[in-house]
């Protein structure tokens with residue numbers, strides 16, 4: 001099986017080559033169901049019944065395959081997990097009730113009190129708040145303004161247990177150099193965990209680039225329709241865990257490269273109880289079917305909108321495929337030529353930003369990204385309301401920043417709408 005590194009993923013199966021959209025619909029993870037259903041049936045149950053106590057005992061002892069209780073496993077959730085593992089090229093996927101629940105479980109599975117995390121400072125606001133909560137449990141985070149190989153070399157210490165960053169940060173659009181970062185981390189026996197929510201496997205697959213674990217809020221682009229919260233942790237099963245360093249995994253040493261995944265599934269995740277609801281697994285599953293089509297359109301729309309708005313005086317636009325973007329060189333190197341669905345506009349003042357947002361006809365004012373519909377928000381007065389000015393600026397958020405999550409509408413209509421809103425914002 002030969003997989004390319006970025007967006008235009010292909011799988012060679014003998015003579016035939018499967019590309020991204022075909023893998024989505026016909027990949028090895030698309031199961032056959034006993035009732036011949038085309039989609040996984042929604043197992044909307046809490047528990048599963050057995051004919052004898054002996055049978056259920058075997059399930060609990062992991063001596064036979066089977067489901068017992070939905071918090072621990074459910075066939076609809078398994079169907080979604082298997083597709084995500086295949087798309088990310090990972091060995092194991094665990095779905096969670098939300099992206100935040102996925103990040104929490106992943107970090108708690110690898111860190112104990114006294115351990116340290118190195119993280120990028122411009123993370124998703126909820127993640128920054130979580131890292132603050134973890135401080136109270138004795139898990140300390142060292143923030144790097146730019147999460148680079150040099151930052152890892154400077155900041156990694158005796159207690160560092162994991163490096164955590166977002167492949168494409170939102171809304172700053174900084175891109176991680178995953179090959180360089182993972183090399184620096186691995187030299188020190190530290191794994192690299194990457195939140196790839198804004199990138200999706202259509203744009204890049206962090207495991208193939210050298211990351212060890214990839215995390216998504218499936219609520220965003222993977223679902224795509226804005227109709228279910230969810231999260232996932234995919235483990236590449238390639239990191240050589242040393243439990244003398246990662247003492248959080250001490251009881252799982254015999255599982256070797258699976259130590260993290262086994263602890264995650266059978267211990268932390270199961271006990272925290274952050275399972276995905278079966279109906280949300282189904283909604284995410286059907287959303288995933290169109291990921292390739294949506295991302296192709298979203299990338300094109302965002303690129304066209306950014307290039308059109310760049311010509312307008314009195315505002316500035318930030319988007320990865322614009323030639324002057326500081327991370328422009330990574331677009332071709334790591335992102336398959338794509339810039340993703342997030343762009344930002346600086347309007348000059350908060351008041352003008354509000355006027356522009358209020359004048360938009362198609363873009364909805366909502367605190368979400370990755371919807372089919374174009375969404376806008378003023379992050380400084382909403383998502384970053386609990387952050388200091390320094391934290392906001394580290395995340396690329398200023399008092400006049402408008403964040404746009406570009407949807408699949410017709411690009412011409414989006415350009416016309418933003419153009420009229422920007423000129424009416426002048427009054």
Ligand SMILES: *Cc1c(COP(=O)(O)O)cnc(C)c1O
Pocket residue numbers: 098099100101124126127166170195197198217218219220229230231369
């Ligand atoms: C939304 C988001 C999260 C949190 O996910 P939820 O599903 O809302 O819990 C984490 N990371 C990034 C990059 C996100 O955009």
